Amino acid sequence: MNERELPLNALRAFAIAAQSPSLEIAARKLGVTHGAVSKQIASLEAWLGQSLFGRQGRSLQLTPYGKILADKVTESIRQIGAACDYVRRDRSRKVISVEAPATFAMYFLLPRIKKFETQNPKLSVWIATRLTGQTPDFAQNDVVISRGQFPKVATRVGTAKFLFEEKLTPVSAYSLLKEAPIRKPADLRKHKPIASSSRPGEWEAWFERAGLGNPLIEGGHRFDHLNVALHAVRDGLGSTIAPRQLFGDMINQYHLRCPLPDIFYPGASYFAYSAFQPETAESQIFISWLQSECRTSDGDNIGSHIPLNAV
Missing domain, CATH: 3.40.190.290 (D-Maltodextrin-Binding Protein; domain 2)
Incomplete structure (x- = not known):
């Protein structure tokens, strides 16, 4: 896979949504509208060719593929954040x-x-x-x-x-x-x-x-x-x-x-x-x-x- 093709903004929105009880809360964390988060996730699902969320009542539930992707993306974002913190601490x-x-x-x-x-x-x-x-x-x-x-x-x-x-x-x-x-x-x-x-x-x-x-x-x-x-x-x-x-x-x-x-x-x-x-x-x-x-x-x-x- 060409790294330039990775939808990084959509992956970040998905990672936040996967940790949130609803898209409304995920949107508040990201500082965007509910519609913007829905659009990012829809585009990610279309790019992957897989559904990542399923509805259960008023809440969202991760699909099996969604759980796999959420674990990997969340861990990757944590590692990137830790690396950035290290570099910023050591900038002197x-x-x-x-x-x-x-x-x-x-x-x-x-x-x-x-x-x-x-x-x-x-x-x-x-x-x-x-x-x-x-x-x-x-x-x-x-x-x-x-x-x-x-x-x-x-x-x-x-x-x-x-x-x-x-x-x-x-x-x-x-x-x-x-x-x-x-x-x-x-x-x-x-x-x-x-x-x-x-x-x-x-x-x-x-x-x-x-x-x-x-x-x-x-x-x-x-x-x-x-x-x-x-x-x-x-x-x-x-x-x-x-x-x-x-x-x-x-x-x-x-x-x-x-x-x-x-x-x-x-x-x-x-x-x-x-x-x-x-x-x-x-x-x-x-x-x-x-x-x-x-x-x-x-x-x-x-x-x-x-x-x-x-x-």
Whole structure:
């Protein structure tokens, strides 16, 4: 059905009439004449090809089809009213819609959003995620975050704002580190390697950086994306390679840590784009705050002095 064909005025009149003992009372609620309500309902019945009301004495009774339609339309009107009330109550707050890679959104952005909104009480942040290979949606978002710079963006999009360069290092669950502590790079051979297809060769590159050569890595789990691999790490199934900045000095609600944070190799850089040029004031505030959070998370000593008995 084409939504443009929906007789919305007639449906509203019908919903009020269905809750009223008579058309006269429904007309008073709607602020129109009895004849206007009758005409709206007659036109709705003609459009549907079904009778919605039957008379019983001087009162109207809903037909079986009328009851079905009344329930659905009344509930829909309530939901529309509730949505309008929410928007009107929240009109003093402006929403910033942010699209980000799924792993960055889950492990960096989401744990910090309350902090941003507390510091900026008139702004709210809504987050959408994007997987590797998906096209960024500049049309539906105010800010788009990328891993690596986009090769070409629309001319109306703002310039790329640097956030951080990945410091890739092993990440493990607290529970696994209790069972198999990591004090030197070779100890990681006691953990099953968990890899992601979207980031090939990261284990080999880290072992090379750690001075262990390029050992043959056998077995272990392999997932399509890093955010899925990190779920397996959280379950204590092994360790993976991930950006150190995602598991830094903040309270780590996922119980993950970097056992050897000072041994890392550089990965891709993250950037933030304003979806509009010139940038809106709200986007500027958010991107500046995000850059500050990234600088804090990128400190050289993050996580490097956490004793194992603290996990």
